[in-house]
Amino acid sequence: MNILGPDTLHFGVEDVALCEQFLKDYGLEPVGDGRFEALDGTGVVIKHREDSSLPAWTLPTANMLRKTVYGVKDAATLESxxxxxxxxxxxxxLADGSLELVDDVGFVLGFQVSNRKAHQLSAERVNAPGDIHRQKNKTGVDVATVGQAPKPRTLSHVVYFVPDADKAERFYTDRLGFRVSDRFVGMGPFLRPAGTFDHHTLFFIQTPAHLQGCEHFTFHMGGPSEVMQAGYAFAGKGYESYWGPGRHQFGSNWFWYFNTPMACHIEYDADMDQHDDEWSPREAPAIVDNSQIFLFDWREKWAPGGKPD
Structure with missing residues (x-):
């Protein structure tokens, strides 16, 4: 099935205004009716938890993610x-032509012909001996306009706490054609659908049933310096860093996680590995050294006295 990846996450929250300001400060663009978008049109929808347009929440947690909508390539995929x-x-x-169903562990899924928009932004480039991309007569660093945080480019992935990671994996691989990229033994698999080479758009973490819900979601940035720049600006607005900045082992993507008012975490990520169907999944114990290649100790003050010369 030609599923591209997540298009929209729908949240039902208690404090709508707080969550909307959070997503705006994160870098998403408000487009009306509680929707906030990345540059390609993927995004997040915020509604009050009692809003009748949201699917009912039947799981035994207070998690606020109510629905994950996947974009598919075409109407034929939707029909399949x-x-x-x-x-x-x-x-x-539904009235908009999308489908809605519940997966085998209780998460509500939507499927729609993707409405993603193309953009012409280039990726960050690096120089190395014998492989030069940035010339001295050009800007020294590929980052957004000075004084402006870079914008998230596309919804990257969502991570679920689940009580039965094996059962969840079987549903997405056997029924929806997802493939396992890598696996943390005793925790869960990294999965990608057929319509993308991204290392993962979905990851399961085995947890007790009372914790079931969204652990985090993230948007791709243009490169590691955009992760750093956006994260630094976000932290500067008073938002609490949870993990990072750093770089993961599986997927090798750069990351920076923050706490959210939606009872989960949000991440900036960049430079995720790409894998085709010839890739053989790796397995590793779910320990810190297998989760991060390195981790920066982010600090606000970096020079004696707290100010540079």
Missing amino acids: IKKEFEGEREVKT
């Missing part, structure tokens, strides 16, 4: 998903 589940479980066709 409908046929896969019709007669077995309820498959709703």
Whole structure:
């Protein structure tokens, strides 16, 4: 099935204004009706938790993610998903033509023909001996305009706490055509759908049932310096860093996580590995050294007295 990846995450929250300001400060663009978008149109929708347009929350936690909507390549893919589940479980066709169903561990999923928009932004480039990309007559660092934080480019991935990671994996691989990229033994798999080479758009973490929900979600940035610049600006607005900045082992993507008012974490990430169907998944124990290649000790003051000369 030609599923591209997550297009939209729908949250039902208690304090709508607080969450909307948070996403705006993170770098997403408000486009109306509680929707906040990255540069390609993927994004997050914020509604009050009692809003009747949200799916009912039936899981035994206070988690605020109510629905994950995946973008698919075309109407034929949408139809194949409908046929896969019709007669077995309820498959709703909504007014906008998208599908809605519940996966095997209780998460509400949507599927729509993706509305992602193309953009012409280049990736960050680096110089190395014998491989020069930035010339001395050009800007020294590939970052956003000075004084402005770079914008998130696309919704990258979502991570779930689940009580049965094996059961969750079987649903997405056997029924939706996801492939395992790598695995943390005793924790869960990194998964990608057929429509992308990204190392993962989905990751499961085995936890007790009372914790089930969204652990974090993230948007891709243009490169590691954009992660640093956006994260530094976000921290400067008073938001609390949770983990990072650093770089992961599996996927080798750069990261910086922050706490959110949506009862989960949010991440800036960049430079994720790309894998085709020839890739053989790796397995490793779920320990810190296998999760991060290195971790910066972020600090606000970096010179004697707290100010540079």
